[in-house]
Amino acid sequence: xxxxxxxxxxxxxxxxxxxxxxxxxxxxxxxxxxxxxxxxxxxxxxxxxxxxxxxxxxxxxxxxxxxxxxxxxxxxxxxxxxxxxxxxxxxxxxxxxxxxxxxxxxxxxxxxxxxxxxxxxxxxxxxxxxxxxxxxxxxxxxxxxxxxxxxxxxxxxxxxxxxxxxxxxxxxxxxxxxxxxxxxxxxxxxxxxxxxxxxxxxxxxxxxxxxxxxxxxxxxxxxxxxxxxxxxxxxxxxxxxxxxxxxxxxxxxxxxxxxxxxxxxxxxxxxxxxxxxxxxxxxxxxxxxxxxxxxxxxxxxxxxxxxxxxxxxxxxxxxxxxxxxxxxxxxxxxxxxxxxxxxxxxxxxxxxxxxxxxxxxxxxxxxxxxxxxxxxxxxxxxxxxxxxxxxxxxxxxxxxxxxxxxxxxxxxxxxxxxxxxxxxxxxxxxxxxxxxxxxxxxxxxxxxxxxxxxxxxxxxxxxxxx
Ligand code: FAD
Ligand code: NAD
Numbered sequence: 001x002x003x004x005x006x007x008x009x010x011x012x013x014x015x016x017x018x019x020x021x022x023x024x025x026x027x028x029x030x031x032x033x034x035x036x037x038x039x040x041x042x043x044x045x046x047x048x049x050x051x052x053x054x055x056x057x058x059x060x061x062x063x064x065x066x067x068x069x070x071x072x073x074x075x076x077x078x079x080x081x082x083x084x085x086x087x088x089x090x091x092x093x094x095x096x097x098x099x100x101x102x103x104x105x106x107x108x109x110x111x112x113x114x115x116x117x118x119x120x121x122x123x124x125x126x127x128x129x130x131x132x133x134x135x136x137x138x139x140x141x142x143x144x145x146x147x148x149x150x151x152x153x154x155x156x157x158x159x160x161x162x163x164x165x166x167x168x169x170x171x172x173x174x175x176x177x178x179x180x181x182x183x184x185x186x187x188x189x190x191x192x193x194x195x196x197x198x199x200x201x202x203x204x205x206x207x208x209x210x211x212x213x214x215x216x217x218x219x220x221x222x223x224x225x226x227x228x229x230x231x232x233x234x235x236x237x238x239x240x241x242x243x244x245x246x247x248x249x250x251x252x253x254x255x256x257x258x259x260x261x262x263x264x265x266x267x268x269x270x271x272x273x274x275x276x277x278x279x280x281x282x283x284x285x286x287x288x289x290x291x292x293x294x295x296x297x298x299x300x301x302x303x304x305x306x307x308x309x310x311x312x313x314x315x316x317x318x319x320x321x322x323x324x325x326x327x328x329x330x331x332x333x334x335x336x337x338x339x340x341x342x343x344x345x346x347x348x349x350x351x352x353x354x355x356x357x358x359x360x361x362x363x364x365x366x367x368x369x370x371x372x373x374x375x376x377x378x379x380x381x382x383x384x385x386x387x388x389x390x391x392x393x394x395x396x397x398x399x400x401x402x403x404x405x406x407x408x409x410x411x412x413x414x415x416x417x418x419x420x421x422x423x424x425x426x427x428x429x430x431x432x433x434x435x436x437x438x439x440x441x442x443x444x445x446x447x448x449x450x451x452x453x454x455x456x457x458x459x460x461x462x463x464x465x466x
Contacts, residue, residue, distance in 0.1 A: 003029045005334065006122050006135040008114040008279070011039020012320040013311030014141030015098050017327025021139075022105035024335040029133060030107055031114035031124055037098040038091075040143050040312070041320040044163045047094050049183075051087040052166065052190045053351050060193035060226075065390065078194055080169050087166065115280040119304055137306045139330050140294060141323070142279060144272040144312035151238050152178070152268050158241040159266045162187060172196045172264035176248045178236050179269035180207035182350050185223065187267060189352045192228045199261055201231045201250050203270075208350065211411070212362040214377075214397055218413040219356055222393045239266050274313040299333050300326055308334075322346045347425050349418040354380075354394040357421035360409035360428055363399060372402035376434065376458025378450045380414045382466045385445035391415035396454040398424075400434035405459065407434055416447050423451055434458040 004026035007018045015037060018030045036043055062076045102109050110133065112126025122138065124131045146161035148154035156164050162183050171194045177184045180202030192198045200207070207223075207230065208216040220230060233253040240247045246266045251258045274292045281288065284304050289295055294302055294309040301308050308330045311323030325341050332339040350356035366373045381392035394414030400407050410424035427437055437455035442448045457463040 001027075001133070003027050003108075003133060003135040005029075005137045005139060005331070006031060006114075006133060007139045007141055008122065009039060009141035009143055009311075009313075010037040010098065010109075011141060011143045011311060011323060012041045013143070013323030013327045014039065014139065015101070015327075016324040017139050017141060017310060017331050018107050019101060019105050020328045020331035021334065022107050024331060026331075026335070028105075028107045029110055029135070030102060031110045031112065031122065033111075033113040035111060036092075036095040037102065037109070038095040039141075041323075042094050042098065043091060044166060046320050048087050048091050048166045049162070049186055049190075050351055051090045052083065053186060055083045055086065056190045056193040057353055068390065078171055080171055080194075084167060084169055113278055115278055116283045117280075119284045119307055137334055138308070139327070140276075140279065140302070140307065140309040140313060141311050141327065142275050142313050143323075144318055145275045146268065147271045147273050148268055149270075152236070152266070153239050153241060154268060155241055157243070158246040158264070159239050159268065161268055165191075165265070165267050168265070174261075174263040175199070175265045175267060176201060176246075176261050176263045177267045177269055178248070179271070180204070180230065180232070181210075181269060181271065182208070183269035184267070185219070185350060185352050187269070188228055189223065189226065192223070192226045197227070197229070199229045199231065199263070201234050201236055201248070203233070203235050203253070205233045207232070208356065211348065211350075211356065211358055212397065212409070213364060214395070215350075215356050215358060215411055215413055218394050219350070219352060219354070222354055222413075223352065241266070272312065272318055276313060300330050301333075316343060317346060317348065319346060319348065342429070345425055345428055347421050349421065351418060354391065354414045355416065355418045356413050357417040358409070358411045359421055359425050360407070361399065362409060362411070363397075366399060366408060371408065373399050373408060374402050374434075374458055375399055376454045376456065376463070378453035378457055378463055378466065380447070380450055382453075383445070383447070383450050385447055385449065386415060388445065389415060396420075396450040398434055398437065398451070398454040398458040400455075400458045405433035405435055407432055407437060407455075410451070410454075412450075414447065414450065420447050420451060423448060438462070 005021045007014045007030045010032035022028045110124045112124040174197045177200045180200045188198045206216040237249045248261045310326035312318045329339045347359040376398045379395045380386040386392045397411045399409040434455045442452045453463045
């Protein structure tokens with residue numbers, strides 16, 4: 001059997017691309033080296049981390065917030081084994097859902113490590129030996145892996161990455177997290193809520209350094225209240241582990257000051273790198289760039305015609321929804337359409353509490369490009385809905401062009417902003433102005449009213465409730 005398209009990797013990029021290609025009438029196969037489909041996102045990423053974030057948030061609210069709501073409880077306890085079991089059940093159901101979708105769309109699943117024999121022949125090394133399949137086109141969607149430099153002595157036992165952290169079955173007493181980025185803050189929140197003493201060591205002078213500066217500033221206040229401790233402008237010089245604990249050596253940037261922190265775990269969360277191991281890319285003449293990424297053009301085609309690459313393995317944000325859009329783009333492009341992705345409008349979300357969400361340009365980016373802009377901000381503490389739920393931390397910031405009033409960036413820290421951000425994404429997709437945003441009727445009382453108020457603030461200081 002010859003396939004029209006073989007997709008290597010079944011993460012959100014690969015499986016969504018496979019579905020779209022099948023919808024467009026192509027004969028599709030998907031190759032996955034693990035026994036479950038869904039990739040990093042479903043197995044050890046987005047879904048399990050959100051399951052634990054939700055569970056830990058329930059616990060935290062029960063012990064810290066129910067009292068003020070007038071709900072009395074007694075002896076609320078964490079059953080970590082059950083928490084992990086529920087997380088595993090969620091993962092299991094979600095991965096099985098992908099398998100169902102493959103079958104529904106008549107996509108053949110091959111389990112095993114895929115590699116190029118030629119540009120049209122893919123070898124699959126699985127439990128039952130080697131198979132080869134023939135194809136017209138290939139989509140490489142092999143994703144990424146955590147960065148674990150040697151000096152961290154990553155042992156998967158005491159020095160861990162997010163993959164192992166999602167399976168800890170006893171609440172640790174102490175955890176050092178290296179990296180104050182998305183993974184460090186999300187998983188740090190999970191353990192801090194459950195009672196772990198969490199230290200975050202971040203090399204930059206702020207957390208979430210790639211997001212708008214106000215996001216990190218707002219969030220760090222909330223996370224400190226949760227008990228998380230931050231060493232900003234600090235780096236790790238080494239980690240030593242025994243079977244039962246680890247010692248992390250920390251050094252202040254631009255200083256000789258060093259100190260050791262002893263902990264149950266050192267969680268390394270300093271970014272992820274593209275994964276192309278064993279793909280045999282050289283056999284077809286593809287060379288990765290200095291960051292290990294597969295270079296692609298605007299249609300996500302590699303230097304070899306007919307071979308495409310999407311998701312974490314190429315340039316751009318390492319996000320599931322970015323990978324999905326790219327999977328759809330490639331399938332549609334192969335079928336003859338001319339699809340397009342506006343990368344500026346791929347939103348980013350951090351699932352801490354309060355949540356952080358953003359789309360478009362940051363204030364620093366606008367300054368660097370010399371774009372004239374105006375700012376409107378609105379704090380959640382001034383919002384009735386936020387006071388009703390006692391979620392008053394955070395703000396919404398709208399950045400609009402100074403002359404044209406077009407919305408250029410929206411940045412939020414606050415309750416449920418992971419969902420609220422979609423209003424900004426949709427409006428920016430249609431190139432709306434801050435005035436458009438401010439004139440839309442927003443239901444009362446909702447968290448979305450903070451967006452309207454921030455837009456009013458951007459259009460000439462017209463916020464109503466501050
Ligand atoms: P992946 O999901 O990494 O899938 C690649 C697949 O390819 C894997 O299953 C791998 O086994 C397989 N593979 C690799 N090589 C081969 C081969 N040679 N043969 C066969 N199979 C192969 N993103 C969000 O948008 N929202 C979130 O909330 C979020 N949370 C995250 C939380 C954590 C802890 C982590 C680690 C990541 C999170 N991400 C999140 C990022 C998200 O998981 C990735 O951006 C996304 O999974 C990338 O999708 P992908 O399809 O490119 O690759
Ligand atoms: P990240 O890039 O978000 O954060 C890494 C952090 O580590 C940065 O703040 C960086 O300055 C810091 N750092 C780097 N080297 C360091 C060192 N030696 N010492 C101290 N600090 C150091 O990476 P991540 O948190 O590992 O996440 C990886 C990817 O997964 C991200 O690209 C992210 O997009 C994705 N992800 C997304 C979500 C989400 O969408 N909610 C959740 C988790 C992960």
